[in-house]
Structure formats: structure tokens, C-alpha cells
Amino acid sequence: MISNEAKQKLISIVGIENYDDSKAGRLVYSYDATPQFQSLPDAVIAPRNTKEVSEIVKICNEYRIPIVPRGSGTNLCAGTCPTEGGIVLIFKHMNKILEIDEENLTVTVQPGVVTLDLIKAVEAKGLFYPPDPSSMKISTIGGNINENSGGLRGLKYGVTRDYVMALEVVLANGDVIRTGGKLAKDVAGYDLTRLFVGSEGTLGIITEATLKLIPMPETKKTMLALYQDLEAAARSVSKIIANKIIPTTLEFLDQPTLEVVEAYAQIGLPTDVKAVLLIEQDGPSEVVERDMKKMAEICKEEQAVSVQVAQSEAEADALRTARRSALSALARLKPTTILEDATVPRSEIAKMVKVINEIAEKYNVKICTFGHAGDGNLHPTCPTDARDREEIERVEKAFEEIFAKAIELGGTITGEHGVGVMKAPYLEWKLGREGIAAMKAIKNALDPNNIMNPGKVFAKSTRKRVVITR
Amino acid sequence: MTTTKERNVIQQQFKERMNEDELMNCMRCGFCLPTCPTYIESGFQEAHSPRGRIALMKAVVDGLIEPDEDVERTLNMCLGCRACEPVCPSGVNYGHLLEEARDIIQKNKKHSLPVRLLRKAVFEELFPHPHRMRTITGLISFYQRSGLQRVVRNTGLLNLLPAQLKEMEKILPKVPTLKEMKHRPNHLPAQGKTKRRVAFFSGCLMDTMFMETNDATMKLLQLAGCEIVIPPQQTCCGALHGHSGEKNQAKELAKRNIEAFEGLNVDYIITNAGGCGAFLIEYDHLLKDDPDWAARAKAFTEKIKDISAILVELDFHKKGLKLPSQVVTYQDSCHLRNVMKTASAPRILLQSIEGIEFREMKEADRCCGSAGIYNIVEPEMSMQILDYKMEQVKETKATTIVTANPGCLLQMKLGIEREGLSDRVRAVHIVELLLEAADASGFTADQQ
Ligand SMILES: Cc1cc2nc3c(=O)[nH]c(=O)nc-3n(C[C@H](O)[C@H](O)[C@H](O)COP(=O)(O)OP(=O)(O)OC[C@H]3O[C@@H](n4cnc5c(N)ncnc54)[C@H](O)[C@@H]3O)c2cc1C
Ligand code: SF4
Ligand code: SF4
Secondary structure (H helix, E strand, C coil), X not given: CCCHHHHHHHHHHHCHHHEECCHHHHHCCCCCCCCCCCCCCCEEECCCCHHHHHHHHHHHHHHCCCEEEECCCCCCCCCXXXXXXXXXXXXXXXXXXXXXXXXXXXXXXXXXXXXHHHHHHHHCCCEECCCCCCCCCCCEHHHHHHHCCCCCCHHHHCCHHHHEEEEEEEECCCCEEEEECCCCCCCCCCCHHHHHCCCCCCCEEEEEEEEECEECCCEEEEEEEEECCHHHHHHHHHHHHHCCCCCCEEEEEEHHHHHHHHHHHCCCCCCCCXXXXXXXXXXXXXXXXXXXXXXXXXXXXXCEEEEXXXXXXXXXXHHHHHHHHHHHHHHHHCCEEEECCCECCHHHHHHHHHHHHHHHHHCCCCCEEEEEHHHCEEEEEEEECCCCHHHHHHHHHHHHHHHHHHHHCCCECCCCCXXXXXXXXXXXXXXXXXXXXXXXXXXXXXXXXXXXXXXXXXXXXXXXXXXXXX | CCCHHHHHHHHHHHHHHCCHHHHHHCCCCCCCHHHCHHHHHCCCCHHHCHHHHHHHHHHHHHCCCCCCHHHHHHHHHCCCCCCCCCXXXXXXXXXXXXXXXXXXXXXXXXXXHHHHHHHHHHHHHHCCCHHHHHHHHHHHHHHHHCCHHHHXXXXXXXXXXXXXXXXXXXXXXXXXXXXXXXXXXXXXXXXCCCCEEEEECXXXXXXXXXXXXXXXXXXXXHHCCEEEECCCCCCCCCHHHHHCXXXXXXXXXXXXXXXXXXXXXCCEEEECCHHHHHHHCCHHHHCCCCCCCHHHHHHHHCCEEEXXXXXXXXXXXXXXXXXXXXXXXXXXXXXXXXXXXCCHHHHHHHHCCEEEEECCCCCCCCCCCCCCCHHHHCHHHHHHHHHHHHHHXXXXXXXXXXXXXXXXXXXXXXXXXXXXXXXXXXXXXHHHHHHHHHHHCCCCCCCC
């Protein structure tokens, strides 16, 4: 609840037109892309600049009003679901690209800039911003930074974290700090920039970011390899890397996914194959040619039943269809789609996919797995129906087992979607009690009143660890 | 204003009638947001986005929120352009959800007396009756030809109208006379070899106000080798009714049309208005719960095809069409593109014309803001969208704007007026330009 006094103060900061506490206005910020989570905020506020953000935060700190910063609400961990009410802070006014610095190769933006708009703007100048989450046409930089989002190009180019050079952050007490700079080298003080990356809005509000750019690669080539055997596909991945080739993209689809994709897109994929790899390389054309040739050889040596290298951009596009249609095909199957992102070391992929299929069978649920084979980031996806409580329970058990197995294989519960509310009960499995305690200490120091996105990352209680008997 | 009692009934009907599977199917990924014109033009307000609207509909069903003014407002603000559908990974059929929601609200809302009378007059007494449409159009014709229009314009009488209608008056096409409208053909032979036998859906507005466009369409069909049947029993497609929450009437019209076109033994039913075509092609959905009609509706919808699509199928673009040098751009009809899935055919045809330079405008697939009667009921948003559109048009330096739907055509003409470009830029329906090209290049039909 927001007292009338606090409300008037907030309105005096942003103006009545930027303060909305109508029922409908609150309802449309009660959800994000995470299935089964919904909760109304008390108000929605759209600040116009850093100063207003700072003033809002001060009021919220004084009156203990929770603040949920929100980009486009595409996160998959209930990270922007206002589970404890309070205000949702939106950045529709703070969505400008402030500067593209071609000498220092940086771009400086406000948090509400849409990822793809930024990518297009820098590409128009021959520059390259690699992090490309599948949601980039609507996700915001503020969201990307706070989830430390990855993308298809992550294997070769890294994730959002690797491109954040400097931040302007409003802390819970209203202080505005600037971290980092346009510097390749900078060891003055703690690396706070990295601390805020992936902090899911729980430590402060990002109001400006300077991101690193690199020159645009000259060319790019695409190929598709089909396998009768999961292990063979996984061996190809390992062998490619062992041969000191780091492709831009190394995407993977398993058989259940293939069946669904083929039924939906009818692109002539053989559905009896057990796995598909989509491989791309970019760079100078001689290097790309050489790498593609070598990788095609490796795939064949590893018993790929077919290896197709695209000869034109149109053909490349056709090859990418399979991977691109995965989500559409899966999302259409059932009313609810649960998209997870358990991640394991690259070397354990075949094992993990096999276990996922076994777990799905054990709980009698459909789980299709696709994802970024190159970096071990898998997307086991379950088409289900949230109204069927009994099935949902089995789905939850299955995923719990998948998380446990991922950790057992040296992996993690989430590779890129974040913890939020959704994964909070499992976080201790990955970090241990001491790890959580260290994080809590940081949280308490920076946000003693727990107003910054409360209820996220830290769970009220940890799930009992499932014991896998296999 | 809705009363509490009305709201309760509306809420109840949302629970009973809204397709819950379809609502749940939205996974709230937000992929539709960047394509939604009202989301963009409202300054990125989730309430004016497809995801927000679906969430509101679902919340009404779930009882989380009442169908209050704000909910109604965001539904009214929607253009119904359906640009949110092709981009949706989940395949959510937003258009159907919107139609159902609007129908429920309309049915249970007590309009003020004048609004009620106007709705009744337009939806029940006018559009479904071809002869009345002709009479009205005849009156306009009289207005235009008798000198009355000149008098009215000169005396400043128009200033009495709201700005919106005043501008509308200027862009009305030169309409045919009553006599011209009375003698419409029922059958036309192909020129040269008969390659297809088709039926032509002439439409209510199209066969009156836009009769010249219809004539051009039929002429092109003949040239392309089509024998044409034009069943006189056909009537208004019902789109206006369906989109304005008058679903029962839309169903009645659908049945009349299905009957009129059944048993004609034709390859296709051809339409030349994206808005009508898209509604016709979804008759199967409209009548899906009516056991007597579902199958008949399905057979009907399978035959619907837009004029551009059949012309491309019959290689009309390979016939050496020519026109004097000019820059041409194309504004998609939302429903032609998003529902009938016809986007490349018009472009193939235009690009085939020698002499013209075809320049794609930025975001040609974004709605022009016409959207049925949207530009009359939501003038502010409509004009904001139109102004953006005209910026993109001007960027191309086109002198000819081609459209594929009468609403879009009028809206583009309105845009040209508003920008003061009427001496340099024209807007035409694609069939008019194609016929111009056929005439200019001495087109002859294939003899074998
Ligand atoms: C279909 C689909 C595909 C996806 N694919 C990928 C993928 O390939 N890779 C990937 O990594 N993720 C993916 N995601 C997840 C999601 O899109 C990303 O996490 C994205 O970065 C979220 O951006 P957003 O603008 O929607 O942020 P939101 O969801 O609005 O917010 C995300 C988090 O950031 C915080 N936040 C937002 N702005 C600020 C700010 N200015 N200051 C402080 N905190 C802030 C929020 O509080 C929240 O904790 C996908 C999601 C969907 C639905
Ligand atoms: S794209 Fe489809 S699933 Fe995603 S938010 Fe929009 S309507 Fe919902
Ligand atoms: S129909 Fe058009 S205006 Fe309406 S929600 Fe979809 S994209 Fe937006």
C-alpha cells in the first residue's frame, strides 16, 4: 500500500501523467513472461531522468515501498512480477541512445533502449554489439544487464557482462554512482560494474550504461549437420573446439524438438535423426572458409548423416529456420510453455540431454531440448497446461530433477534467464549456504530496507534437494 | 459509461464466451509489442499493446479486474490491424479474441439514444441492403455533380462539420450515378482463352462508392483469362459489423453470402478489398459452432483469393506492362497482409511494370490508421498514425501511392490532403494502376 502522502510526493516528482494507479494500468504490469506468476503493483511510475529516479527511490526508502524496475518484462524467472506490491518503475521515457563513440568503440545508452534498436544503430556505423538474446527485438538493455543475458553468439563473443564498461546506478538511499569508464584498463577500486551486472534489480537502478563495441566481422557462413546419434553430435562439438575453432554459433536441437519443428514448419527435416547442429562462423572470408571446411570434415568423421553448407544468404536463412522455429513450434503445442535453461559444461551435453529425456519419461511429461551446444546452455522446454494441477506437479518434479542433475554434472540451475522468484528456492543448491550468506551481506549493505525488487533471488525457504537414484 | 449491473453481465459473459485456451496461449513473451502501432504511438504503454490487451481480457475472465472504462478504452484504441498475429510465436489468434470481447461489451452496453439509432441505421438498415447503399451513393453523386458540392464548399458550410468529417468530404471518390449502379453485370466472359472460372465478390461499398475500382478489377480478370460470375444475391461481407461488436448480424450476412456463392462451380472467389477478403476468409471461424453451416463455410473460405494473387498466378506480371516514368510506393492493407497472407503478390505486380521505379517505404506493413471506422471514432490516434505514415511516404519521394483496400485508399488520400501534396502525389487502388498499365502497353489477352 502506498499512503496518500507518499503518493502525492511521488506525483510531485514525475507529474500526474507519469503516475498510474488505475486498476487496468496496474494489471498490465502484474506479469512478465514467466508462466504462473501474477501480482498487482500498487502503482506504475515512469521517471524521465536520473534525478527523478533518485528522488523516487528516496521516497520509497523513506516509506518502505518496494520498487520493481522493469524493462519489457520478458524475463523468465518472475523477476519483474511485483510479488510484494509496491511500484513498478518503467523506462519508457529513458530510452535514448546517448552516444556512439567511434574512437573508443563504445555506445552509451539509457536503460529503456531496445536491444535490437541498439544493434541496428551501431551496425549502421559498421560496428558490432554481439549479445543477441532471442528476445532482442523487444528486450531492453536495462533488462539485459540485470539478467546478464546471453544469446546465440555467446560461444565466441561472450554475454552481456563482457560488454558492460560503465554504469550509472541509483542506490537504495538515492545516491547516484558511476562505475567503470571507457577504459580497457581500470583497477581503481572494487569492480562494482560487474556486481551490478546480473543483479536483477535487487541492488540498484541502472540509469545509464556504456557498452563495448567491436568491429563488424566481414563475412559469415552457415551449415547444418544431422546425426543419428546424440553422442556423435556431442563429440563433434567437443572435437571442433579441441581443433581450436570457436564458431560464432553452435546450436543444437534434440529429436523431440525436431519432430515438433517439422510438424509445424514442414521444412523437410528427417524426423528419425536424433540431433541437429546449426553451426555458424564469421570473420575474414579466408578464415571462415577454412573453418567451415574443417568443421564439415569433423562432422562427417563423427558420422553426421548429412552436412549442408549454405551457398547463399537465402540458403543460410533456410538452414536457420529449424532453430528459429523451435520456440514457435513448441509454444503452439499447449497453452502453457515452460522454458528452462539448465546449463552444463560443454563436455557433459550428451549426458545431460540423455538424462533429460529419461526424466521426462519417468514423470510422463513432454520435454523438448534445444539450445546453445557450444556453451552447454540447454533449453529443456515443456509444453503443458497450467490448469492441469496434477500434470504441473509432475513437470515441477521433473525440472527439479533436471536442476539437480545439472549441478551434479558441474553445471548450474540457470545459464541466462536469472533467478528471480522462480529459481530462488534452488539457488542454495548451486551456491551453498555460505555463498548465499555472502550475497545477503552485500544486499544488506546496499539495500538495508530491502526495497529493491524484494522477494527476488533470495528465497524464503530452500527446496529440499532431490536425491537422484540412478 | 457502463453501470455496475452492466459490468457484472459483461464479466459473466467474458467467463462464458471468451476462448480460454486462446487467452492462455499467450505466453506474454512481448514479441508482438514492437509491431503494434498503438503501443508505439501511445509512447510504449503496455495497456495499448497486444500483450496488455490480452492480459486485460484474461483478467476480466479470471475476475481479477472489472470491465471498467479503462479496459474498454484500451480495446477501443486497438486498430484491429492484426499486425500482432504473424509475429506471435504462440500463434495467438488475437483478432478473434478482440472480436468476441467487443461483441460482449457492445451487446451489454446501453448506448445513448442517438448512438443507438445511428448504429441501427448503419449496421441494420444500410450496409446489408444493396439498393439502399446505391441510394445513398446516388445522393452523394447528386451532391458532387449538381454543383451543390461547389456551393457547399464555397459557402463555408463545411466548417460546421468536425474537422475530421470536413477533410473526409474532400477525399470522397467521384461516385457513380444511380443509373450507372443499377446496371451491374452478372456474368462476364474471359478475353481470349478461358483459364479460370471465378466468382467476384463485389462488396457493398466497393460496388457503389468504389464502383470504378470494381470495374477495373473485373476488366483485369477478363484480360488475365477469367470467366467471371457475379451472383446478384451476394451482400455486404459483415466485416464492419464483426469488428464493431455486432456479431450476430455478421453471421446472418455470412450465411447469405455462402448461399449466394455455393454451387457456382468456380475455381476461386475473388476479392479486391483486403478488409472484406480477410473477413470472408474467416467465415469458417465465425460459423464454427453452427453445425448446419460450419462445413459450408469452410468450403467457401477455401476459395477466397485476392485479385493480386490470382493475377500473379496467371502470370500477369510477365506480360510486359508499361507506364510513364514515376516513383511508386505500396502501402500494405493490414488485413490483406496479416490475415489473407498476401504481401508479395502486389509487389511482384508493381515491380513488373516497366517505366516505374518501385520504392518500398519504411514500415509499409504498419497500419495507416484507417482501420474500418477507426479514423472516425478515434480520430486523434488515427491522425497520429497517419502523420507517421506520411513521413515514410515522403521519404520515398513517391508520386503514386498504391493501396489494396478502399479504407486505406481514402486514408492515404486524406494524408495527401493534410500534407498539402495533392498537386504532386496521388493515391490509387492497385487495380487502377494495373489497368492503366495494361492500357498504356497495348495489352492483349492470351489466345491459347
Ligand atoms: C521467448 C523468449 C526468449 C528469450 N531468449 C533469451 C535468450 O536467448 N537469452 C537470454 O539471456 N534471455 C532470454 N530471454 C529472457 C529475457 O528476454 C532476458 O532476460 C532479457 O534480458 C530481459 O529483458 P527485459 O527488458 O524484458 O527485462 P525485464 O524482464 O523487464 O527485467 C529483467 C530484470 O532486470 C531488472 N531491470 C530491468 N531494468 C532495470 C534497470 N534499469 N535497473 C535495474 N534493474 C532493471 C528487472 O527488475 C528484472 O529483474 C528470453 C525470454 C523470452 C520470453
Ligand atoms: S507475441 Fe503472442 S504470445 Fe507473445 S505476448 Fe504477444 S500475443 Fe502473447
Ligand atoms: S490488432 Fe493492431 S493495434 Fe490491435 S493489438 Fe494487434 S497490432 Fe496492436
